[in-house]
Amino acid sequence: MxxxxxxxxxxxxxxxxxxxxxxxxxxxxxxxxxxxxxxxxxxxxxxxxxxxxxxxxxxxxxxxxxxxxxxxxxxxxxxxxxxxxxxxxxxxxxxxxxxxxxxxxxxxxxxxxxxxxxxxxxxxxxxxxxxxxxxxxxxxxxxxxxxxxxxxxxxxxxxxxxxxxxxxxxxxxxxxxxxxxxxxxxxxxxxxxxxxxxxxxxxxGAGKKAGEFYTPQEVSKILAKLVTTGKHKLKSVYDPTCGSGSLLLRVAREVKDVGDFYGQEMNRTTYNLARMNMILHGIHYRKFDIKQEDTLERPQHGSQTFEAIVANPPFSAQWSANPLHLSDDRFSQYGKLAPGSKADFAFVQHMIYHLAENGIMAIVLPHGVLFRGGAELHIRKYLIEQKNYLDAVIGLPANIFYGTSIPTCILVFKKCKENPEDVLFIDASKGFEKVKTQNILREEHIDQIVETYRNRTVTEKYSYRAPLQEIADNDYNLNIPRYVDTFEEEEEIDIQAVMQEIRELEAKRAELDKEIEVYFKELGLVF
Structure with missing residues (x-):
C-alpha cells in the first residue's frame, strides 16, 4: 500500500x-x-x-x-x-x-x-x-x-x-x-x-487526559530503538504503564521477533484499548499478558524479569508512599521511598526490579528527577554510586507531549553496562520542528539521538560522557547543562566600527536635511 x-x-x-x-x-x-x-x-x-x-x-x-x-x-x-x-x-x-x-x-x-x-x-x-x-x-x-x-x-x-x-x-x-x-x-x-x-x-484532540494513554510516535520510536540496541530478537518486553499498548507494539517493529508482551494499566477503558490494540496488530492472545491494576500499589507480574522495559508514566503522579513498601523487594534495598507527591522514582525502582541482567530499560520523566533533593537524591545516588545502573540521560525538547509543555528527559538503565566508567549525557532539547502549537521530532532528530547513544559519541554542545567521579563531585545532580555546555558566545562588537557607521549615517542625514529644506523653500513652507 x-x-x-x-x-x-x-x-x-x-x-x-x-x-x-x-x-x-x-x-x-x-x-x-x-x-x-x-x-x-x-x-x-x-x-x-x-x-x-x-x-x-x-x-x-x-x-x-x-x-x-x-x-x-x-x-x-x-x-x-x-x-x-x-x-x-x-x-x-x-x-x-x-x-x-x-x-x-x-x-x-x-x-x-x-x-x-x-x-x-x-x-x-x-x-x-x-x-x-x-x-x-x-x-x-x-x-x-x-x-x-x-x-x-x-x-x-x-x-x-x-x-x-x-x-x-x-x-x-x-x-x-x-x-x-x-x-x-x-x-x-x-x-x-x-x-x-x-x-x-x-x-x-483530547489534551492531557488522552496524553495519559498515548505516547507520541516520535518518542515511542526513540524509546524502542534505545532498548533494542544490539538486539535482533527479544524474549520479552514490558511496559508498567502501558496505556493503549502503542509503546509495546513500537518495540516489536525494531526487532525480528518478540517472544511475549507484558503490560499493566490502571485505567479500565485504556486497558480495554490496549488489549484491542494488541489483537488488532496480530499479536496472538497467548503472546500478550496485559493486566489492569495500579502498578505501584498492586503489581501483577510477580518477580518476573524482562529483556526490554519501556515506560512513559504519568509525570510526578501521587502515590501512597506507604512505609510498608519498604519491605517490598522492589524498594527495600534503597532504604527510602519516592515522595508521595512525586512517584517518578517509584516507577524507576519498580522497573529496575523487573529488568533482566542482560536487559535495557528506558523511561520518560520530567526534568525534576535529575536534580530534586531529599529521597530522590538518595535514590539517584544509590543507583549510580552503589549499583552503577544509569547508562544515559537524554534531554528532550519542551512541548512534545499532548497536554503538557514541560521539558522531559529519558533515563536509560542497564544492569550490565558495556561502559561502566561513565554516563552519557545528550542535550537534544533544541532538535525539533515547530508545527502549529506542538513541537515535533523529525527523523533526523530521532536518528541523531539514537546514533549518539549507540556509538556513545561526544559532540560539542550536544553530548558528553561524564565520568562517575564528575557526577559524584556534582553531588549526583544530573541536570544536563552541568555536563553539556550549550552556551553560545556572542560575537564581539567592534565599537570603533560601530561609531564610524553612526558618524556616516549622521552625515547622510545632514545632507538629506539640506535637500528637504530646499524643497520646503520652493513650496513656501518652513522646514
Missing part, C-alpha cells in the same frame, strides 16, 4: 469517526469508533479463517444457516478450531458485514439522510456480548473479558431516542463496511497503522 493510499484510509476512518463528533466529546466517541473498527476486524478475521477451513467443501462461512444438524456440526467444528487459533468465535449472522447490511436497506442508504428502518441495536449489543461469552472457560477468556464494556449502545449521547441511536450506528457501520482492511495480505498491517493513527488523533 502506497503512502497516499495509507493516508486516504486514515482520512476515511477519521471522517467516519467525525460522524459521532457532534454528539459527544473526543474521549467518548473514541470508545465507539475504535470498538466498531475492532468488531469489524474480528469479523473479517473470523470469516477468513472459517473460509480457509471450508475451501475444500466449496462453502462460504457467511452462507451457512444454523438450524439443521449438518450445518450445526460444521459450525461447532469451526467454533472449536477458532477458539483454539483465534481465541473467540462469531456465528455467520453475527459478522460485521451481515449486521451492517441488516441496518441499511440499500447500498446508497448509508450516505443518505433517510432513517434506517431495520432496528439493529439490540442484536449488535448482544453480538458484542457473545464475543466475550464465546471465550468463557478457554485460554483467551481473560484477554477478551469485558472488551466492549465502554460501548453502551443505549446511551442518550448517541441520540435521544432508540431510533435516532439506531440511525447513527447503522450509518457508521455502513461506512466502515465499505473499507477494505486488506487482511488477506498478511504482509500489510494497514488496519494496525490506521488504528494507531486514530489513537494519536484522539490523543491530540
Amino acid at each position: 502506497s503512502e497516499d493510499q495509507k493516508k486516504q484510509l486514515e482520512q476515511q476512518l477519521w471522517n467516519i469517526a467525525n460522524t459521532l463528533r457532534g454528539k459527544m466529546n473526543a474521549d467518548e466517541f473514541r470508545d465507539y469508533i475504535l470498538g466498531f473498527i475492532f468488531y469489524k476486524y474480528l469479523s473479517e478475521k473470523m470469516e477468513l479463517f472459517a473460509n480457509d477451513i471450508l475451501a475444500q467443501d466449496k462453502i462460504s462461512f457467511s452462507s451457512i444457516k444454523s438450524g439443521n444438524t449438518k450445518n450445526d456440526e460444521i459450525l461447532e467444528a469451526i467454533k472449536e478450531a477458532s477458539l483454539e487459533k483465534l481465541g473467540y468465535f462469531l456465528k455467520p449472522q453475527e459478522l460485521f458485514s451481515a449486521v451492517a447490511l441488516r441496518g441499511n436497506n440499500s447500498d446508497d442508504k448509508a450516505t443518505s439522510d433517510q432513517t434506517s428502518t431495520n432496528f439493529i441495536l439490540g442484536d449488535l449489543q448482544k453480538i458484542l456480548t457473545n464475543i466475550q461469552l464465546s471465550t468463557m472457560g478457554t485460554e483467551s477468556e481473560e484477554d477478551f473479558d469485558n472488551l466492549f464494556e465502554d460501548m453502551d449502545l443505549n446511551s442518550t449521547k448517541l441520540g435521544k431516542t432508540p431510533d435516532a441511536r439506531n440511525d447513527i450506528i447503522a450509518k457508521v457501520l455502513a461506512h466502515l463496511d465499505k473499507i477494505d482492511f486488506k487482511l488477506k495480505n498478511s504482509e500489510l498491517d494497514v488496519l494496525g497503522d490506521a488504528y494507531e493513527y486514530l489513537i494519536g488523533q484522539f490523543a491530540s
